[in-house]
Amino acid sequence: MPELPEVEVTRLGLRPHLEGQRIRTIRWSGKKLRTPMPRKLLKEHVEGKVAMVIDRRAKYLLFRLQGGGVLVIHLGMTGKLGIFPARTSLAKHDHLCLTLDSGMEVRLNDSRRFGAVAVWPPKTAQEQEIEFSAREGIEPFSKTFSKEELTRLAQKRTLAVKSFLMNGKLIAGIGNIYANEILYSARVHPLTPAVTLKPSDWHRIVEASREILTRAIAAGGSTISDFIGSSGNPGYFQLQLSVYDKAGTPCPACSRPIEKSVIGGRATYLCLNCQPP
């Protein structure tokens, strides 16, 4: 499900309920997500610990625990984190529950089970985080996300700019919905080989990325205040989308019908007037 904005809204929504709380008990469904639930590590290094801070890197949430351990959660395609009174009955596909001293419970619900849960024990957490972070792409809100760096990264890469934006090893947090929206806003055709883009194109892509991701987070912000019981479904589609899933509807700028195609196996939407080849 979630791309950078949804993960960020989840983080902001969870933060006031979790930070400073002790995780009293942990329960899991017994089903494996993308990887098996790390039961032993959860028992040893998460249960009984106080959650100090929740951070985000790419589409991963990092729960930093007192003592230096880290609980890592990825939401995959359908994962949602919500917070509920502990006595609320379990929902189908609830796979991980963290009971807090406050009497509330953080629940990870993931029907497709493409999500992932990992634990970095205090002894190795620093090293594991450095390795992890090195594998992930540039954060769109960081200074390094610049037309100069993108031009450099695109050297010798002939793949479509849309696949380039969605490659998490290059750029963090941009998935299919926002790749479509960003390229539309930047007026760049999604099939353009990354290596052929000019600095001015990358400039518009940088600006459009920050603008659209910021607006998406702001749109999800309305859910943050009443995150409790929300089943953590933070405002997907709350942002007004221009092209994603809009095949046949008029382009907001020029009214030409939005086209649908497939790039890299993913649904692609564009306006051929505003994003000429």
Added chain:
DNA sequence: CAATATACCTGGATGC
């Protein structure tokens, strides 16, 4: 090495 295909899952929409 770069680029593409495939596998992992469930559920909703669509068509017969």
Added chain:
DNA sequence: TGCATCCAGGTATATT
């Protein structure tokens, strides 16, 4: 109503 088929916001791995 039932059943088959296709499609979905992600990512690791295998294959070209």
